[in-house]
Amino acid sequence: MEHKIGDVPATSFVTLYCHAIESRSEHPILHDPKAEEITAELNRTLSRSEDPLDRRLASGRIDRNLVIHIAIRAKKYDEYARDFLAMHPGGVIVNIGCGLDSRFLRIDEGTVFFYDLDLPEIIDLKRRFFRETERYHFIASSVLDFRWMRMLLGLEGPFLFMAEGVFMYLEGERVRSLVLQLRETFPGSELICEVVNSFWLKKPLKTLIDWKMHERGHLGREAVFQSGIRDGREMEQWHPGIRFLGEWSYFDSDEEKLGWLRVFRYIGWVRKTQWTVRYFLG
Ligand SMILES: C[S@@+](CC[C@H](N)C(=O)[O-])C[C@H]1O[C@@H](n2cnc3c(N)ncnc32)[C@H](O)[C@@H]1O
Known part of the structure; x- marks a missing residue:
């Protein structure tokens, strides 16, 4: 990638890697050979990136529950x-x-x-x-x-x-x-x-959501939930x-x-x- 992708668009890398990881697993929830192909190609760049999220994705270290949720959602x-x-x-x-x-x-x-x-x-x-x-x-x-x-x-x-x-x-x-x-x-x-339930988007609950996304999910600071019902x-x-x-x-x-x-x-x-x-x- 020639330039850095913004924090919100970069969330699509996470879902892509979730698809690929699940697709490669035993009895996959989602069969997604294209995600496997794209991630194999992206790994070459992401593994050398300065961004911790990129390196984490390239090494396949994604929370197992997140992988399952994203695969179930895509299916x-x-x-x-x-x-x-x-x-x-x-x-x-x-x-x-x-x-x-x-x-x-x-x-x-x-x-x-x-x-x-x-x-x-x-x-x-x-x-x-x-x-x-x-x-x-x-x-x-x-x-x-x-x-x-x-x-x-x-x-x-x-x-x-x-x-x-x-x-x-x-x-x-x-x-x-x-x-x-x-x-x-x-x-x-x-x-x-x-x-997202707007109930979770008011403080102090919002602080917990942000913490989960940034500290546990390793997403960039600009990737924040802004709205819900x-x-x-x-x-x-x-x-x-x-x-x-x-x-x-x-x-x-x-x-x-x-x-x-x-x-x-x-x-x-x-x-x-x-x-x-x-x-x-x-
Ligand atoms: C979490 S990803 C989901 C990607 C895909 N739907 C999936 O489930 O794998 C969020 C996506 O929304 C896109 N997005 C965010 N704001 C957008 C906007 N204003 N217009 C178009 N796309 C937007 C991002 O670029 C990103 O690809």
Whole structure:
């Protein structure tokens, strides 16, 4: 890499390495050969980096629970994508804040139109490992610069917008404007996004979250959670056309590797610390 990647975009390296590590493990939750290939290539640079996170990733020292959570999440979002395509062959999926993830390769069933959107510094890097095709495209833009939506205006849809591990890094007012703009530009679309419980974003709990991310997770100082919601229905208040369709937490997963952590599915405030919500944007 020619220049240092920012702290927030660098979080995509963590999820990429989680995919690769899990993919290489016995009975993997997620089969992701592309992540294995990319990390093998990145290791050569990251192992010599001055950044402790880079070196830690290259040496494969990532918290096992984090690897399992991220793999379970990616698998679930793959399932969401497949379910959408089963209902809407030829539909359009926009992977907001895609990072270096290879969802298109994992779920392509021959008809989907898939758009990977991320900041230009990540898309530049992504181009080294993936090729755009007639049905697979990159959008190098902040999701908050709404001009990117124009690229999709000629498409028939229907549209599914996915944001896996992204919205919490954005300011709350900006997430709200984004969701409202998606609704206005693509009425009838679906949004699936991961959210953090805003309960955890007030001091003193926020101090604990920051400590976990920086000291235990080794993320850069600028990678901080900025926003969340209190309840899955909260976004319904933003516009009468927004309809809550359901929610999912890692702890709901029946993956054996989750082990005893599955008990958290019965403890509401833990189950919904960081979880996924689905909406119809009408
Ligand atoms: C934790 S990573 C998740 C990557 C991927 N979704 C995954 O699960 O593997 C967060 C991603 O959000 C992207 N991101 C953060 N702010 C963004 C913005 N304003 N516009 C577009 N992407 C953004 C980062 O660059 C990064 O790739």
